[in-house]
Amino acid sequence: MSAFWIAVIGSSALAFAIKFIGASVPQTFLSNPRILRINTLIPVALLSALIAVNTFANKTQLALDNRALGMAAAVVLLIAKAPFPVVVIGAAMTSALAYRYI
Amino acid sequence: MSVKRDSFSVSITVGAYGSAFGAAAVAAHFSVLQACMLSLLLFSGASQFAVVGVIAAGGTPINAIATSTLLGTRNGLYGLRLAPILKLRGFKRIVAAQITIDESTGVALAQNSESDMRKGFWYTGFGVYIFWNLFTLAGALGAQAIGNPSAWGLDAAVPAAFLGLLWPRLSDRKSWVLAGFAIVLALTLTPFIPAGIPIISCTLLAVIIGWRK
Numbered sequence: 001m002s003a004f005w006i007a008v009i010g011s012s013a014l015a016f017a018i019k020f021i022g023a024s025v026p027q028t029f030l031s032n033p034r035i036l037r038i039n040t041l042i043p044v045a046l047l048s049a050l051i052a053v054n055t056f057a058n059k060t061q062l063a064l065d066n067r068a069l070g071m072a073a074a075v076v077l078l079i080a081k082a083p084f085p086v087v088v089i090g091a092a093m094t095s096a097l098a099y100r101y102i
Numbered sequence: 103m104s105v106k107r108d109s110f111s112v113s114i115t116v117g118a119y120g121s122a123f124g125a126a127a128v129a130a131h132f133s134v135l136q137a138c139m140l141s142l143l144l145f146s147g148a149s150q151f152a153v154v155g156v157i158a159a160g161g162t163p164i165n166a167i168a169t170s171t172l173l174g175t176r177n178g179l180y181g182l183r184l185a186p187i188l189k190l191r192g193f194k195r196i197v198a199a200q201i202t203i204d205e206s207t208g209v210a211l212a213q214n215s216e217s218d219m220r221k222g223f224w225y226t227g228f229g230v231y232i233f234w235n236l237f238t239l240a241g242a243l244g245a246q247a248i249g250n251p252s253a254w255g256l257d258a259a260v261p262a263a264f265l266g267l268l269w270p271r272l273s274d275r276k277s278w279v280l281a282g283f284a285i286v287l288a289l290t291l292t293p294f295i296p297a298g299i300p301i302i303s304c305t306l307l308a309v310i311i312g313w314r315k
């Protein structure tokens with residue numbers, strides 16, 4: 001089985017397991033405030049790391065290229081309160097232009 | 103009826119965003135079928151993008167699974183919150199679990215009565231599921247039809263999507279500080295350890311910063 005299929009099936013199985021357990025266990029379980037606090041912070045940490053690596057790295061090398069300009073556009077659009085699809089398309093268009101002309 | 107209207111507008115807006123996922127997945131060398139399977143089976147935006155993002159960054163499948171699963175833990179907590187309201191059992195519990203995501207939970211919890219909460223959950227859950235999957239297929243086919251992903255800016259669409267998901271979570275000083283540290287830690291580790299591990303290492307920062315009130 002290819003690495004891609006392992007990633008697809010493994011992550012899907014675990015995602016469902018978590019959802020199902022959540023819908024099945026008694027509510028008092030896991031309602032410790034510290035766990036709740038850490039749980040809301042985990043996406044912030046992981047998403048930030050994913051942004052950094054997908055913008056400024058190629059495999060294990062740091063890189064500054066067209067993607068950085070795309071991300072700059074995304075930040076500007078988010079500050080301007082642009083809707084989600086506009087942010088993604090704006091970043092892609094900026095990055096594509098930078099790729100072509102720089 | 104306003105529950106229906108809320109559910110529909112959330113479903114179509116968020117669903118349309120599935121096209122960005124489909125395109126990003128194909129740009130990261132997933133097949134159209136694999137992109138669609140992620141939307142059908144995993145069905146949680148941030149986790150799906152994480153699978154694609156970790157693999158695109160050169161990480162191993164185990165790394166992709168771990169990162170995606172950590173991002174999905176909040177869905178379990180949503181289930182915990184919703185289960186008493188939804189009164190689930192048997193097959194209904196399985197279906198409800200699969201569509202327990204940010205949006206279905208958000209719309210449900212925004213309602214005033216329990217019956218509207220149930221409607222909001224089911225309408226939004228099914229609505230997002232349908233549109234998200236249709237748009238994933240469209241985005242994946244679209245990306246397959248065009249050649250070099252960089253020439254179309256698809257390599258920037260993945261981090262932009264992550265940023266769009268992160269933005270509403272940056273609600274206080276603590277989360278901004280955490281985001282800053284996570285970016286610095288991930289990039290500092292990148293040249294020295296295998297791809298993918300710098301990302302998941304940042305979980306530790308969330309534990310450290312979340313430990314104290």
